[in-house]
Amino acid sequence: MTGPVRVTPCPDGPLLVRGADVVTDEDGTDHPVTRPVVALCVCGKSGRRPWCDDTHRSIRRST
Amino acid sequence: MELPTPRGPVSAHVVHALRSGDAFEPAVAASADVLGDDAQVALWVLLQLHYRDFDDAARDAEWDVGAVALRQTLAESFVDRLRGLVTERVALARDAADDVPGQVMAMIGAADGPSLAAYLHREATREQVLSFLRQRSLYALKESDAHSFVLPRVHGSVKVALAELQYDEYGAGRPDRLHAGMYAEALVAAGLDPRYGRYVDEVAGPVLAVDNLISVLALQRRTRAASLGQLAAFEATSSLPSRRIAAGIERVGLPRAVAAYFDEHVEADAAHEQIALRAVCGALVAAEPELADDVLFGAAAYLELDERSAVHLLARWRDDEVVEAAS
Secondary structure (H helix, E strand, O other), X not given: OOOOOEEEEOOXXXXXXXXXXXEEOOOOOEEEXXXXXXEEOOOOOOOOOOXXXXXXXXXXXXX | OOOOOOOOHHHHHHHHHHHHOOOOOHHHHOOOOOOOHHHHHHHXXXXXXXXXXXXXXXXXXXXXXXXXXXXXXXXXXXXXXXXXHOHHHHHHHHHHOOOHHHHHHHHHHHOOOOOHHHHHHHOOOHHHHHHHHHHHHHHHOOOOHHHHOOHHHOOHHHHHHHHHHHHHHEXXXXXXXXXXXXXXXXXXXXXXXXXXXXXXXXXXXXXXXXXXXXXXHHHOXXXXXXXXXXXXXXXXXXXXXXXXXXXXXXXXXXXXXXXXXXXXXXXXXXXXXXXXXXXXXXXXXXXXXXXXXXXXXXXXXXHHHHHHHXXXXXXXXXXXXXXXXXX
């Protein structure tokens, strides 16, 4: 993909990332981006990190 | 696909008119219970004319004046009925937040119906999971097609965001990731028939109503904002349930390929939820504030009908268990 990578934070939610080819997680593992826009986990609780799986919603509900 | 089996006089009339080529009589719908199986089958058939052919229809009736008049009689009565059913959901949501994304999320948070996904995750038998896959097939085999009808009816950044969402639903350039195609593969892997409309005769009226709502709102320009509210409520109630459904599919021992469709929706819909809430609905209402109530109506009508379909299917499946326990 060419062009700039754009990052959009969502209130109480993930980061939306557009234009990225690869996301490298904190262990140094590369995760290829296969969608035009991906949601990156910010809460740290996703079961699919680095991707958001909406787990933040369950956390918010139970607190 | 073939025309479904009628479930009463209105659907019998529609099926007869299509099969024979005889004229449609819009007055036939006047006294129908619009949420009942008969009216919903009739409406479903009339709406399908915009998506697919019926192999056993005598002619192409997509824009037949009588067919359109009958469809609109049913569609308008359906939408009117729903407006009455969701007044409270809309009022509560409007007071719960000061922007549309927050209001839709508040509406979802306040919904307290039973969870079909939780049942499929923990309790459903293999046959009930297969039944769920058949019930879901009408929507999923034309997944996202309804909202493509909305694209020319919105503008600027809203159009761009909706197109971005649709592009992902349509595989993002990869035919093997077309969501409707992934559902067909899931059906095949489960030993089911992947042809569109194959299972319509066993699809429950309340499930047909959800599919019909999605089409009705998307096919009318004046309900475009309601269609996008419906889309946002759908996307925002998909990611977490999809994970549970995938786990239930694996629990009953169906092949991994069956769960793949639902796995795909965990990550995809976590992103689509944000796009639909903010870049689609939020931006639409920022540009045209008078559409806010329509967005909320679409979200509320979807949540209402989705809840009714879950209640219906859970009751049906629990009855199965009673019958099995007694035999």
